[in-house]
Amino acid sequence: MCLIIFAYRTHPRYPLLMAANRDEFHARPTAAAGFWRERPDLLAGRDLQAGGTWMGITRGGRFAAITNFRDPARSTPAPRSRGELPLDWLDSAEPAPAWLARQSGQAAQYAGFNLLFGDRTTLWYWSNANGGGQRELEAGIYGLSNASLDTPWPKVELGKARLRALLEKSGDIDHGALLEVVQDRRLADTAALAPLGLGEAMDRQLSAQFICAGAYGTRSSTTLTVSGDGAVDWRETSYDAGGRQSGVRREHFPLG
Template identity: 50%
Template structure:
């Protein structure tokens, strides 16, 4: 993922709302969100190149989502896949605290990442670049390719839009997916400096990215209500077309 917006305990019906965009090179093969054949309780899209995922849920209430930490250096092809961090947590049995200890022990072998993980009752975000864990507190939050709540233009714009949308009593997944389709550019003076050059900073600044080779591949909305019902909707963009899937189930 390259943008994750979250409203935590800010709505009278939904204590947890997540809206997220996944940005990736268009040629990287991807499977649409669904329950995995070998892990029938795990719901997520799938990176067919390395086998992991960027965001997913489990019927037992586990939730995990990943963003890369933007770094200008060339990637190490021998580094383990960051997508496995999401699927490993969703498939695993250790509690979140035990998983955090694993991240602290093994996180240095991965390229830079931020991982949100936990359950609707208790979520954390860990970055292997800061080495810090943030407990998610009630409020509106955003995460892109730096650290938790770093005020990049897309994060600031997205949090404001989410706050406005949640003035409604009923929040539809389609409204969250539409919110994520914002292509508004950011003024140059508001752009971060991450070492990738001004042209790429401009390209990567909108909430929804579109270019010749790289852009937003899918948008995801997750809503969990106070009765324990989870709704997961994905809108996938492939070859100029968009298709959607939606799942609703009770958390066990």
């Protein structure tokens, strides 16, 4: 997943609001989000090539989402798939500090990653790139792409601004409005990318929130609301290689 825009404990009704895009090669085998047969409490998409996931939530309220970290200097394949990490958290019953203590020693076995993970009471960020780091998040509006949390890439700043504007409106939050937070298909200006070290032609091609680049692009968008009374509302919209909608999966359930 390459773009996650979220509001944590900033809305009176929803402790967590999120809109996210998963960008991937269209040829990579993938199962759309659903409850896993062998893990009936887990709602997540599935990477059928490596077996992990990019985003999921459990009936008990554990949540995780991961993005790759852009680092051209680290091109050698890593021993382990990054999709293992969100799945391990979602399967675990450990509190975040204990889980981090167990996992941190293995961080070098994965290519660069950014991981969001939490439960009904906390939300954490952990990365093994750009010097690494882990911290519990405070209330706020955040954006994450393929650099550190809140790195001001144009697509991230646009998403945060759109989510902030949505929260300032009165009324309920629906999936359609959340989806618009991450659907802009315009490429960023070259002048806006250069100061961020994104000067290559490919950087501009991938600078839009919603990517249509032939064999590679936005495969799905997930919108998620978790209400204060523990109601989860999840919608995943899938797209074909031309950027056309090809399916929608929705789940609504109470946290146990």
